[in-house]
Structure formats: C-alpha cells, structure tokens
Amino acid sequence: MTRDSAAPEVRIRDLTVVYKTPAGELPAVSGVSLTLTPGTITGVVGESGSGKSTLALSLLNAVQPPGRIAAGSVEIDGLGDVLHLGGEDLRRTRGRKVGYVFQAAQSSLNPLKTVGKQLLDLGRSHDVADLRALVADAKALLARMGLDGARVLDSHQHELSGGMRQRVGIMLALVLNAQVVVLDEPTTALDMITQATILRIIREVHEERALTTLVITHDVGAVAEVADDLAVMYGGRVVEHGPIAEVLGTPRHPYTQGLIRAIPRLSGDISLARALPGRPPTLGTLPVVGCVFRERCDKRMEICETVEPETVTYDGRTVACHAAGRPAPVKRREYA
Amino acid sequence: MTVTVIPEMTAGTTRATLRRNFWRGVWRVLCRKPSRMAGVVIVLGFAVMGVIGPLLYPANLPRDDNALYAPPSLQHLFGTDFEGTDVLALVITGARYVLLTGLATAVITVALGTAIGLFAGFRRGRWDSALMRLTDLNLAIPGLPLLLVLSTVWKFTSPIEMGLVLGLLGWGGVARAVRSQTLSLRERGFIEAARGLGLPTRHIIGRELLPSMAPYIAMNMLIAVTGAVYAQVGLFFLGVLPFDANNWGVMLNLAVFSGGALTTPAALPYLLAPLLAILLLTLGIVLIVDAMDEIFNPRLREE
Amino acid sequence: MITGTAITKTFKQRGNVLGKREVPALRGVDFAIPKGGAVSFIGESGCGKTTLGRIIAGLETYDSGEIVIDGTPMSSLTHRNRQPYYRRIQLIHQDPYSALNPTRTIHQTLEAPLRLRARQTGRSKGWCDVRAEELLDLVGIDPGYVLPRYPHQLSGGMRQRVVIARALTMDPEMLVADEAVSMIDVSLRLGILGLLRDLRERLGVSVLFITHDIATARYVGDEGELYVIYRGQVVERGPTETIIADPVHPYTQSLLSAIPVLHGLERPGAEQVVPTEALDEGQTDEGCLFSRRCPFSTARCESERPVLGHDGGESGEATVQLHACFHPRRRSVIPQGVGA
Numbered sequence: 001m002t003r004d005s006a007a008p009e010v011r012i013r014d015l016t017v018v019y020k021t022p023a024g025e026l027p028a029v030s031g032v033s034l035t036l037t038p039g040t041i042t043g044v045v046g047e048s049g050s051g052k053s054t055l056a057l058s059l060l061n062a063v064q065p066p067g068r069i070a071a072g073s074v075e076i077d078g079l080g081d082v083l084h085l086g087g088e089d090l091r092r093t094r095g096r097k098v099g100y101v102f103q104a105a106q107s108s109l110n111p112l113k114t115v116g117k118q119l120l121d122l123g124r125s126h127d128v129a130d131l132r133a134l135v136a137d138a139k140a141l142l143a144r145m146g147l148d149g150a151r152v153l154d155s156h157q158h159e160l161s162g163g164m165r166q167r168v169g170i171m172l173a174l175v176l177n178a179q180v181v182v183l184d185e186p187t188t189a190l191d192m193i194t195q196a197t198i199l200r201i202i203r204e205v206h207e208e209r210a211l212t213t214l215v216i217t218h219d220v221g222a223v224a225e226v227a228d229d230l231a232v233m234y235g236g237r238v239v240e241h242g243p244i245a246e247v248l249g250t251p252r253h254p255y256t257q258g259l260i261r262a263i264p265r266l267s268g269d270i271s272l273a274r275a276l277p278g279r280p281p282t283l284g285t286l287p288v289v290g291c292v293f294r295e296r297c298d299k300r301m302e303i304c305e306t307v308e309p310e311t312v313t314y315d316g317r318t319v320a321c322h323a324a325g326r327p328a329p330v331k332r333r334e335y336a
Numbered sequence: 337m338t339v340t341v342i343p344e345m346t347a348g349t350t351r352a353t354l355r356r357n358f359w360r361g362v363w364r365v366l367c368r369k370p371s372r373m374a375g376v377v378i379v380l381g382f383a384v385m386g387v388i389g390p391l392l393y394p395a396n397l398p399r400d401d402n403a404l405y406a407p408p409s410l411q412h413l414f415g416t417d418f419e420g421t422d423v424l425a426l427v428i429t430g431a432r433y434v435l436l437t438g439l440a441t442a443v444i445t446v447a448l449g450t451a452i453g454l455f456a457g458f459r460r461g462r463w464d465s466a467l468m469r470l471t472d473l474n475l476a477i478p479g480l481p482l483l484l485v486l487s488t489v490w491k492f493t494s495p496i497e498m499g500l501v502l503g504l505l506g507w508g509g510v511a512r513a514v515r516s517q518t519l520s521l522r523e524r525g526f527i528e529a530a531r532g533l534g535l536p537t538r539h540i541i542g543r544e545l546l547p548s549m550a551p552y553i554a555m556n557m558l559i560a561v562t563g564a565v566y567a568q569v570g571l572f573f574l575g576v577l578p579f580d581a582n583n584w585g586v587m588l589n590l591a592v593f594s595g596g597a598l599t600t601p602a603a604l605p606y607l608l609a610p611l612l613a614i615l616l617l618t619l620g621i622v623l624i625v626d627a628m629d630e631i632f633n634p635r636l637r638e639e
Numbered sequence: 640m641i642t643g644t645a646i647t648k649t650f651k652q653r654g655n656v657l658g659k660r661e662v663p664a665l666r667g668v669d670f671a672i673p674k675g676g677a678v679s680f681i682g683e684s685g686c687g688k689t690t691l692g693r694i695i696a697g698l699e700t701y702d703s704g705e706i707v708i709d710g711t712p713m714s715s716l717t718h719r720n721r722q723p724y725y726r727r728i729q730l731i732h733q734d735p736y737s738a739l740n741p742t743r744t745i746h747q748t749l750e751a752p753l754r755l756r757a758r759q760t761g762r763s764k765g766w767c768d769v770r771a772e773e774l775l776d777l778v779g780i781d782p783g784y785v786l787p788r789y790p791h792q793l794s795g796g797m798r799q800r801v802v803i804a805r806a807l808t809m810d811p812e813m814l815v816a817d818e819a820v821s822m823i824d825v826s827l828r829l830g831i832l833g834l835l836r837d838l839r840e841r842l843g844v845s846v847l848f849i850t851h852d853i854a855t856a857r858y859v860g861d862e863g864e865l866y867v868i869y870r871g872q873v874v875e876r877g878p879t880e881t882i883i884a885d886p887v888h889p890y891t892q893s894l895l896s897a898i899p900v901l902h903g904l905e906r907p908g909a910e911q912v913v914p915t916e917a918l919d920e921g922q923t924d925e926g927c928l929f930s931r932r933c934p935f936s937t938a939r940c941e942s943e944r945p946v947l948g949h950d951g952g953e954s955g956e957a958t959v960q961l962h963a964c965f966h967p968r969r970r971s972v973i974p975q976g977v978g979a
Contacts, residue, residue: 047824047825047826048795048824146916162684163916191683191684191851192683192851192852192853192894192897192898193683193893193894193897193914194683195897195899196896196897196899196913197916199899218824218825219825219899220825220901221898221899221901222899224899224900224901224902224903225899225900225902244902244903245902245903246903247903248901248902248903248904249903249904250903258826259825259826260901260904262825262826262827262828262829263825263854263901264829264832264852264854264855264857264858265854266853266854266857266883266895266898266974267883267884267973267974267975267976268976270857270858273829273858274829275826275827275828275829275830275833276826276827279794279796279797279827280794280824280826280827
C-alpha cells in the first residue's frame with residue numbers, strides 16, 4: 001500500500017457554526033481553535049449541547065441546513081481548507097482523505113445489502129481502479145481486527161453483533177487509505193468488554209497506519225484509554241485542551257474538574273463524588289454574553305457575567321477560564 | 337437542533353387553560369403555511385354552502401324553458417342545465433347531500449375501524465385473531481357490486497343512509513392500520529408504566545393510546561371524507577341511484593350522457609361546475625391534512 | 640421482601656421451517672431482595688438481567704421457579720390476585736423520554752395514578768394535587784416549573800426524575816431501575832443515583848439496580864449486594880464493595896478489567912483478565928458457560944457446569960461471597976488511584 005508522506009496535521013481556526021432557529025441564528029460551535037498534532041489521537045469530550053458532533057461534521061464540511069458554517073477554517077495538510085472545497089473535490093476528500101466512522105455505526109449500514117456490496121459501492125463511487133485489491137485490503141483490515149473477513153463481507157447488517165458492526169464501520173473508514181480519521185461516539189451502545197476491545201483496536205490501527213485521529217465522545221473513560229490529547233467542550237467552546245494525563249490529573253477548568261468529580265468510580269468514597277449542579281445547555285438557553293459555564297460553576301466571579309474568557313495557552317495546555325490562573329490539582333482525597 | 341420556546345405557564349394550569357392553549361396552538365400551526373389557511377377557508381366555505389345553501393333558494397329551483405344549456409353569463413355563472421335551471425344554484429344546493437354523506441361515512445368508518453383496531457391491537461391473542469378475521473372479511477367484500485345490487489331494492493334518499501352503507505363497507509383499512517399502530521405503541525415505555533401502575537384498560541386506551549394516535553385518526557377521517565365523496569359521486573354518475581337534479585354525480589351523468597358535454601361545448605360548464613366543486617373540496621381537505629400532525633403533537637405545535 | 644428460586648425463562652424465537660430456535664434467557668436463577676435493601680444486577684447486554692428485572696416487576700412471565708413476595712408465593716394466586724403484590728414493585732425504564740406520554744403534561748401524567756391511589760386509600764381529589772407537588776419535591780425538582788410542561792420541554796435528567804416520581808405515586812416498596820442512568824448525561828448521573836440512595840434512606844424503598852456499568856452500582860447506597868450475571872446464570876454474588884475490590888470469578892474480573900483507566904488520575908490494576916472473543920453465535924451450552932472465553936478454563940470447565948456456592952459449601956447469606964467457578968482466585972484488577 002502506498003501512502004504519501006507522514007500523518008497530516010489538522011488545524012481548526014476560529015470555527016463558528018450556526019443553526020437557524022425561530023429565535024434567529026444561534027451558534028452550536030463558537031470560535032473553536034484546535035490543532036490535531038500529526039500522528040496523535042485527540043479526544044473531544046462533551047455532553048449534549050457541547051457542539052462536539054457539529055465540530056466533527058465540520059471536518060468533513062458536512063454541516064447540513066439549518067446549520068451552516070459561519071466563520072473559520074479547517075486546514076488539513078495536503079488538502080488545504082476543507083471548508084473551501086465543494087462538489088466533486090469535497091466528495092473525493094470524504095473517504096479517501098478523511099475517514100468518518102459514524103455514531104452508532106450499527107445503524108448506519110444499509111440493512112438490505114451485504115457488507116461486501118456496500119464496500120464495492122464505496123470503491124466505485126470513489127473511482128477505485130482495482131476493486132479486487134480493495135476487497136483484499138478490507139479483508140486484511142477485518143482480520144487485523146479479529147474478524148473472519150470473508151464471512152463478514154458476505155453478511156448483512158443484522159447478522160453481525162454490535163461489536164462486529166462497529167469494526168465494519170472502522171474498516172469502511174480506513175479502507176480507502178484516509179490519513180485523517182474521525183470517530184463519532186465509537187463505543188456507545190457497546191458492552192464494556194467489547195468497548196475495551198474496540199478501543200484497543202482503534203489505538204493499534206492508528207499506530208500501524210500513522211494516522212491523525214479524532215475521537216468524539218461523551219465518555220471520559222473511553223477517551224482516557226485511547227487518546228494522547230484531550231479537548232473538553234462545553235456550550236460550543238473548547239474550555240480545556242492538553243495532554244490527557246495532565247488534563248485528567250490536574251484539570252484547570254471548573255467544568256473539567258466537575259466532570260471528573262461526577263464520574264462514578266470503582267474505588268474511593270462515594271459521598272465525595274458529586275454531580276454537577278444545573279443542566280447542560282441547549283442551543284436556546286446558552287448565554288450570549290459572559291462565560292457559558294457560569295451557571296454551574298463553583299468559582300464564579302463578577303467578571304464571568306459579562307466577559308467571555310479568553311483561551312490562554314501556555315505550557316502545552318489551553319484553558320478558557322477567568323479563574324484558572326495557575327494549575328490546581330483536583331483533591332482526590334477519596335483515593336487511598 | 338431545535339429551540340423550544342417555552343410559553344408563559346404557571347403551576348395552576350387548569351383544564352380550561354390547556355384547552356385554550358390548544359386552540360391557540362392550532363391557530364399558530366394553521367398560520368405557519370398559507371396553504372393551510374387556504375384549505376381551511378375552502379372547507380369552511382363548503383360547510384357554509386352545505387348549511388345555508390338550500391335556504392338561499394326556493395325548494396323547487398326555477399326553470400327557464402327559454403334558456404336550455406345556456407352559455408355562462410352574468411345571470412348564470414355556469415350556464416344552465418337541460419331544464420334551464422342555473423347550474424351554480426344546482427351545485428350549491430347539492431352540496432348538502434354530498435357533504436352529509438361524506439361526513440357520515442367518515443365518522444362511521446373511523447369510529448368503527450379505530451375501535452376495532454385499538455381493541456384488537458391492545459388485547460391481542462384470541463380477540464385479535466377474531467377481529468382481524470372480521471376485518472379481512474370486510475376488506476374482501478366487493479363494495480361496488482354490492483352497492484349496485486342494493487340500489488335495486490333500497491332507494492338511498494337520505495344522505496345518512498348512503499353514509500351508513502358506505503361506512504360499513506369501508507372500515508377495514510382503518511382497522512388494520514390502527515391495529516398496527518396500536519401494536520407498536522403498546523410497547524412504549526409510558527404504556528407499560530401505565531399498566532405497571534395498575535391503571536385501568538379503558539384509561540390506557542382512551543387517555544394514553546388514543547391521544548398518541550390522534551393525528552393519524554384525524555388524517556384518516558379527512559381522507560375518508562374525500563373517499564366517500566368520490567364513491568357516491570361515482571355511483572350517481574353510473575346512474576345507479578335515484579335521480580336528484582342537484583346531485584353532483586347526477587349532474588355529471590346528465591352532462592356527459594344527455595348533454596354530450598364531451599363532444600359539444602354547449603354543456604361544458606354544466607360538466608365543469610360539479611367537477612370543479614369536487615376538486616376544490618378535495619384540495620381544501622388535503623391542505624388541512626398537512627397540518628394534522630403538527631396540531632396533535634405538542635412538541636411540533638409549540639415550536 | 641421478594642425472593643426467587645430457580646427462575647427459568649426461555650425465549651422462543653421465530654425459526655425457519657426446520658424448527659424454532661430457543662434462547663435460554665435465565666437458567667435457574669435464585670435471588671433475594673431484602674426490605675430497604677440495594678441489589679444490583681451486573682452483566683452485558685443479553686445476559687438476562689433485564690429479563691429478570693422485568694419478571695420481578697411483574698411485566699414478564701417465567702417458565703419455572705417460584706417467586707415469593709412478603710411470604711406469599713405467587714404461584715398460589717391467580718393472575719388477578721397477584722397484581723396488588725406486583726404493584727408494590729415499580730419499574731423505571733432506561734429511556735425517560737419514551738417512558739412519558741408526549742401528548743400529556745406532567746400534571747396529567749401524574750394525575751392519573753394519583754387519582755387511582757386516592758380511590759384505593761379513600762382520599763379526596765384535592766389530595767392528588769398536594770401529593771403531586773410533594774412527590775416532585777421529593778425527587779428534587781420544582782413542581783411549579785415542571786407540572787404544566789410537556790416531556791419534550793424538560794431535560795433528560797428531569798424527565799427521569801419525573802418518571803421516578805410517577806413510580807412513587809403508588810407508594811411502592813421496591814424500585815427496579817433498568818439502566819436508569821444510561822441515557823442521561825454523565826455530569827447528571829450521580830444526581831439520579833444519589834436520589835435513589837436518598838429514597839432508600841427516607842422512604843425505606845428497596846432498589847434493584849440493573850446496569851452494565853459496575854461503577855454506578857456502588858452509588859445506590861450502603862450494604863448493597865451485587866449479582867454478576869452471565870448468559871442467564873449468576874456467576875458471582877456478594878456484597879458490592881467486596882466483589883469489586885476482590886472479585887473471584889474470571890468473568891467478573893474481565894468486566895472490571897475492561898473499565899477504562901483515567902490515566903493521570905489512576906493506574907491500571909495489578910492484573911488484567913481479558914477474555915477471548917466469542918464471535919460466533921453458536922456458543923455451546925455444555926459445561927461452564929464462560930469456558931469458551933475464559934483464559935483459565937480447563938477440560939473440566941468444558942464438560943461440567945459449576946454451581947453457585949461458597950467454597951465452604953453454604954450459600955444464601957447476603958454477606959457471603961458466592962461464585963460459580965472451579966478455580967476461583969482473587970485478582971486485583973481495578974484501577975488504583977495515583978493520589979493527589
């Protein structure tokens with residue numbers, strides 16, 4: 001298999017995506033800047049209303065009306081600004097250059113066709129000259145992920161288990177030798193053991209093929225097992241970003257701190273864990289001025305009401321918070 | 337992505353307030369698309385025609401022997417018929433029969449079909465099998481030949497009689513559809529929860545299942561009206577049933593077979609008038625059906 | 640309060656012309672849920688935990704076995720006479736949205752069961768409104784805000800609380816929470832879990848918590864008991880904290896090993912148990928059900944099926960750890976804290 005150059009860098013700059021609503025155009029993603037270092041797995045964590053799925057779609061320039069990309073750029077090495085691509089160029093980019101594994105890949109396979117036929121459809125629509133080689137690649141990928149390639153290609157979607165379907169989704173995203181891969185909620189609806197296996201597969205395949213990978217999820221645990229860098233999103237903004245061990249060990253943004261504290265853990269004093277007060281924002285309830293998180297924040301100050309915090313990067317860590325002056329470790333007294 | 341605009345509500349929302357909010361919501365839904373308003377206007381127009389139309393004219397419409405099949409003029413907007421009676425007057429006075437029959441058919445079809453479908457779908461088991469066999473029987477009955485045979489012994493003078501027969505012939509389709517809706521709905525969490533709480537069956541069917549199926553039933557009823565209109569017009573056109581000069585179907589029959597409307601232009605307005613009335617009525621109903629889903633779903637209604 | 644003995648259930652699937660396929664969902668399961676207690680069923684999807692939960696809530700039938708509620712065996716009663724017993728056990732579904740009627744306001748949703756309750760306990764209609772507000776307060780939401788609204792106007796966490804409030808209208812003695820927090824945002828899950836714990840303490844309601852996420856099982860309160868279910872059989876059972884810290888059955892250990900480690904905050908446990916994957920559907924029913932995937936299985940495991948018991952031979956006490964394995968061994972698999 002030939003591959004041109006090393007893993008590409010992905011630079012998202014000042015991305016703003018708005019949705020048209022009866023109340024006007026409201027931003028789902030607001031001024032997001034993120035760089036995916038080549039060859040790394042970046043995890044984006046957020047709950048409902050955080051804008052993470054919209055962000056993932058933007059990488060493919062696949063935001064549909066009533067949404068539209070209002071500002072910013074998504075540059076991928078070797079492709080230029082994806083947001084400026086259109087028509088045939090864009091269609092070719094999707095699949096060949098940027099692979100996308102859909103949320104619940106279980107449901108995004110055509111139930112009426114076998115996997116093999118869908119693979120051939122994919123190849124034909126991307127003008128792959130040698131379809132036999134494509135099928136051989138697909139079988140090799142499936143074998144790499146622990147499946148019987150020939151049998152899976154002959155199966156329909158309902159004949160495969162959830163874990164198998166997820167692997168098929170990953171195979172379809174990689175088979176055209178894309179170098180940037182986006183996985184949207186790859187482990188939802190999977191059992192814990194299957195989840196662990198899929199995460200391991202993602203990690204291994206990523207390393208073998210020297211990809212730049214983005215994993216979108218609401219599950220901090222899933223992303224902790226697999227990612228090198230972690231970006232935390234809330235209300236359409238990136239509130240914290242950095243190497244994963246650091247972000248989890250010494251979170252600086254109150255949301256990150258609260259989120260970690262709100263995760264049920266296997267050990268430690270259960271009375272010390274606490275849910276975050278309030279509710280995640282919806283498009284309509286997002287504050288327009290000031291910090292979007294202030295309603296639920298325990299470090300809320302006067303300035304948070306009126307001034308949106310700037311994204312400050314130093315020491316390889318990015319934080320957007322008025323109260324985050326210096327690193328303060330989360331008190332994990334509950335651990336022995 | 338949706339934005340929910342939460343209306344002003346207080347804790348003491350009574351039934352009356354909910355009802356008021358409901359009608360306000362209906363108005364909002366209708367205003368969203370001008371086509372729906374047009375539909376409402378059309379249907380209301382026909383309703384008015386049905387109610388007061390015959391009151392505007394004398395019981396026996398005036399004939400004019402000097403103006404048989406007269407062309408359209410200011411005095412006779414659609415010309416006159418074979419007796420010299422104004423065609424427009426005929427259409428307006430004929431509306432009542434057509435609409436009443438349509439309404440009667442729709443009510444019987446939907447009421448019977450829904451009741452049977454709901455019961456069969458909810459109870460399942462033996463009741464379901466029995467009722468579905470009955471439904472199959474009903475669907476298998478050849479409607480047209482049966483009506484033709486019936487018409488030799490029964491003169492359907494009253495629109496209710498006609499509506500009754502058509503209704504009894506046509507509930508099968510609705511029953512089947514409602515049953516499958518019921519089967520899928522009854523697995524939903526809130527139905528199971530209602531059963532778990534011990535709420536009586538009549539509450540579950542009447543207060544939980546029925547409102548969830550309301551848009552479907554409303555749509556069925558409206559479409560049943562159009563179906564009934566076509567059915568009876570068709571029958572009268574075939575010359576099967578008693579002659580009533582102002583009946584739209586009879587008018588079509590006379591226009592084509594006696595007036596030669598398809599070959600000569602003289603009786604053309606006589607043909608077109610009832611035809612246009614039927615088409616307009618159907619159009620009005622179809623435009624309203626579009627709004628049914630939004631009206632009965634609170635989420636879509638409020639948006 | 641409720642005990643079950645040798646509960647068996649088989650699902651008959653529509654097969655082809657050659658015959659129907661039978662899928663055993665539960666294979667002779669025993670359980671006991673004490674008054675005011677907290678029991679969790681853990682397992683992967685398809686293991687039978689949901690089926691068992693629904694059987695306990697009276698929503699599903701079982702093929703054989705005996706269920707005894709408050710000393711009365713259900714088999715001695717007609718279907719109709721059983722209903723009052725099962726009404727004391729209320730199920731909370733996984734999806735709060737589909738558990739509420741979208742065409743009715745919360746007020747209407749709560750009104751129906753409250754009216755029924757009022758008739759049963761001889762109270763006035765006015766009591767219904769008061770009780771509705773009481774229950775909503777109890778579950779931690781503002782009645783004024785919630786009552787006039789439709790389900791789609793509330794967040795997932797609030798909906799689930801409304802569902803819990805509705806379950807409480809009948810003054811149940813037990814709540815069966817079937818994956819009750821799986822569809823709720825992570826930052827809000829502990830709130831619901833805390834609510835369940837709270838209800839146990841304040842109302843003495845027992846909680847049966849069914850989940851695939853073991854960590855959440857700890858949060859339903861003290862002195863909980865954990866049942867680990869695999870393919871219709873209970874493979875390990877005992878006090879929640881003991882099982883999590885000191886699992887003995889390889890399946891339990893593999894479930895706990897699979898829990899992601901929050902690097903930077905935790906380090907992985909000393910040992911990890913990774914089962915081989917069961918990818919084909921024709922899993923054998925011979926011997927230990929887990930033997931094909933167990934990294935430690937022996938010839939004996941493939942021919943003989945282990946029975947749930949204690950190494951000492953006695954079973955049945957809640958404080959005792961039971962397992963169904965021929966060579967159980969304690970392994971330290973859960974992540975350990977790195978420390979502040």
